[in-house]
Amino acid sequence: MHAAMWYAPRDIRWEERPDPTIQLPTDAVVRVVAACVCGSDLWTYRGARPPADPHPIGHEFVGVVEQAGADVTTLRAGDFVISPFSISDGSCRPCRQGVTTSCEQVQWYGGTDPAGRTLDGGQGRYVRVPLADGTLVATPAPPDTAQIPALLALSDVLGTGHHAAVSAGVGPGSTVAVVGDGAVGLCAVLAAVRLGAERVVAFSSHADRQRVATAFGAAxxxxxxxxxxxxxxxxxxxxxxxxxxxxxxxxxxxxxxxLASVRPGGRVGYVGVPLGGAELPIRKMFADNIAVAGGVAPVRPYLPELLTDVLAGNLDASAVFDLQLPMEQVAEAYAAMDERRSIKTLLWP
Amino acid sequence: MHAAMWYAPRDIRWEERPDPTIQLPTDAVVRVVAACVCGSDLWTYRGARPPADPHPIGHEFVGVVEQAGADVTTLRAGDFVISPFSISDGSCRPCRQGVTTSCEQVQWYGGTDPAGRTLDGGQGRYVRVPLADGTLVATPAPPDTAQIPALLALSDVLGTGHHAAVSAGVGPGSTVAVVGDGAVGLCAVLAAVRLGAERVVAFSSHADRQRVATAFGAAxxxxxxxxxxxxxxxxxxxxxxxxxxxxxxxxxxxxxxxLASVRPGGRVGYVGVPLGGAELPIRKMFADNIAVAGGVAPVRPYLPELLTDVLAGNLDASAVFDLQLPMEQVAEAYAAMDERRSIKTLLWP
Structure with missing residues (x-):
């Protein structure tokens, strides 16, 4: 098959890779129906998180189960599935507590499993998904093609924006401000509106992103x-x-x-990977009782709830995908997002 | 009258001060029935927060209203009152949101008001209390003398321990660890048990404090x-x-x-004044979705609920007062706490 590989800063290649096969009885092999590039992929693209070697890249995709391992009980060949961006067993204590990103067996697409196997990335024709029962969520029926972008957004950005809102305690009557007008920030607007926020204000200085924020409900x-x-x-x-x-x-x-935008007693929900070191001024937080909550989003436990709304047509973040390319043009997808020509780029096989 | 004055590090004097009088129609003058020394007073005592000049000190007291200003509507002479350690109007937006420590008119005992008046401290015979309606809470009837230590604990330590527990989301079934075996930490144990925690673990290496923690319900x-x-x-x-x-x-x-003691997805509730600079490791917090919440405790809005339990005999933090002295020995009270001969010292007039 073919898949995207990171070789060096700004060097992403679409190249031949081994066809994934079942390695463990808890695996599934998924044929990718749509994938996309994440803002966090851009940090890797730019070299901010230097890996040792070339590796598969991408962690957001939806697809169809081609083959399920002998121990997989909730999925079967032909199921349309959404993968959250992290792999989790669904049964350990952190998973049961809703923190699947801290799963005792957590794995990451494009990384390495405990036995030293390289994991496929999400930007490719096929993906071996470990811990398939814990990780993947199947739709009740095959979706229409028109629904696929909205379903793909569940893989990361919408769940992550939702996590920011949940972590910040957004509920009916809340006033909400969103810092960041990337795809996650825009999805945070949508998530806050969905959770009943009275008023959502988006910080954005780009006309194309302002339009999406407004469409998502920013007042x-x-x-x-x-x-x-x-x-x-x-x-x-x-x-x-x-x-x-x-x-x-x-x-x-x-x-x-x-922190400058929150009221005394309010909460900052944060989901941006703190790569540059984001120091927290504890004295200000202390004086004004400002809480800071959030982290790497445990998308998996949010999926059933969000999926229900997407399938009912009540939740659609697909407007963040303002560029769609064939998967073999993955390098151009990265370049477009890196150069801010695209908010988020969807890749079709 | 006489009151405690801070002069210099480790120099607290009991000396003649002007008798407080009503300065503003929202004031009350309170005759102190019991006061105590706070762990945060010790920082001042030791010189860690150097003020410019000698000033009154102390911010935890209960007493009886001697005189109420013309605009005071909820209190009258003879009422037994508990003062939270911060002064607040009770009507501005932060107060209505429960963050009385960020009140738009917040004032601090021993500090200076907006007109430049020096505020009395709580360790003295009488205290002028500004914004009396917003600040003070009266008991329905005069309490028995035996209840006074438990009522005095509401002024700061018990409300502060409760704030730590509330900020950390303690509820039925929670597992809780308490860092700090001072009076606030011990009260945090009691508050967590009261909120239904399944198991409370206290960190303490001092036998006298361990005994109180156990008595308060630490398993x-x-x-x-x-x-x-x-x-x-x-x-x-x-x-x-x-x-x-x-x-x-x-x-x-x-x-x-x-932070090393909390589970992934858990919360740290903090109420210790971050004087020494307590840096927050945002990458660890991010990776494990650890929230940090809390700050200077808005004791005032907690008082009605906690007072009800104290008066019903269901909540008694008075065991933190392991030394009781006449008020004129206030300097010895500081020395005893500074030298860890006392967890917390109560002062009687």
Whole structure:
């Protein structure tokens, strides 16, 4: 088969790889129906997280089960499945507590399993999925092609935006500000609206992203950033910060903006990978009782609830996919997102 | 009247001060029936928070209203009242949201009001209480003398311990670990038990404090500290950290111990004043979805609920007062706590 491989900063190649096969009785082999590129893939693309060797890349995909291992009980060949971006057994204590990203057997697409096997990435024709029962979620019936982008968004960005909102305690009546207008930030807007937020304000200075934020239900857009942006926000909210701020970037500036935007007693829900080191000013947090919650999103336990809404036509984040390419053009997908020509690029086989 | 004054590190004097009078129609003057020394007073005592000048000190007291200003509507002369350690109006948005410590008119005992008046401290014969309606809570009837220590604990330590537990999300079934065996940590044990925690583990290496922790409902005591302590905790909890960790110290070591003691997806509730700078390791928090919540405790909104239990005889933190002195010996009260001869010292007029 063919799949995307990372070779070096800005060097992604579409190349021949071994056909995945069942290695363990808990595996499934999935034929990919759609995949996409994640903002976190871009950090790898740019070399910010230098791996030792070339490796498969990508961790967001939906597809059809081709073959299921002997111990797989919840899936069978032909099922349409959504994969969350992390692999988990679904049965250990962290999984039962809803923290599948801290699963005792957690594995990551494109990484290495405990036995030293290289795991397939999600940007390829086929993927071997370990711990298939714990990881994959099947739809009740094969979806229409038109639904596939909305289903693909469940693999990471929508679940991650939802996690930001849940972590920040968003509920009916909340005022919410979203820092970050990437696909995750836009999905956080959608998730906050879905959870009943009274008013959602998005920080964005890009017209294309502002349009999506508005379409997803943001009542206000603020183009200013940093303390200026927080000051405009307080002005819009009658002199106060927001009850909940969703930090969807992961650097020092975005976290500072989030903390400047939250009211006393409020919560920052953060899901941006803190690569650049986002220091938390504990004295300010202490003085104003500002909580910081979130982390790498445990998408898997959110899937049944979100999937129900997607299939009912009530939840559709597919507008984040503003570029669609054939999978063999994966290198161009990365370049388009890296150069901000695309919010998020969908790859068709 | 006489009151305690801070002059310099380890120099607390009991001296003549002007008799408090009503300065504003929202004031009340309270005759102190019991006061005590706070762990945070010790930081001032030791010179860690250097103020510019000698100033009144103390912020935990109960007493009887001597006189109420013309605009005070909820209190009258003769009422027995509990003062939370911060002064708040009870009507602004942060107060209505339960964050009275971020009140738009917040004031602090021993500090200075917006007009430049020095505020009385709580360790004295009388105290002028600004914003009396918002700040003070009266008991339905005059309490018995025997109830006074338990009522005094509501002024700060018990409300603060409760805030740690609430911030960490403690509820029925929670496993809880408490870092810090000072009066607040011990009260956090009591608060967690009251909130229905399934199992509370206290870190303490002092026999007198261990005894109080056990009396307050701690099922286990762990004498080890730091990573060793966290390892023993995991061992006691079947290989996992606690759902909720209550950080009641406020330094780098105690926060590190708290973060090492919490399970993936768990919460640290912290109420120790972060004087020494307690850095938060955001990458670890991110990887394991560990939330950090808490801050300076908004005791006032907790008082009605906690007071009901104290008056019903169901909640009694008075065991933290292991030394009781006449108020004029306030300097000895500080020395006893500074030298760890006393967990917490109660002062009688």
């Amino acid at each position: 206000d857009i603020i183009a200013e950033r940093g303390d200026d942006g927080a000051a405009v926000l307080r002005d819009r909210l009658g002199g106060r910060g927001a009850d909940a701020v969703l930090e969807c970037v992961g650097n020092q500036e975005s976290m500072a903006q989030a | 286990d005591i762990i004498a080890e500290r730091g990573d060793d302590g966290a390892a023993v905790l995991r061992d006691r909890l079947g290989g996992r950290g606690a759902d909720a960790v209550l950080e009641c110290v406020g330094n780098q070591e105690s926060m590190a111990q708290a």
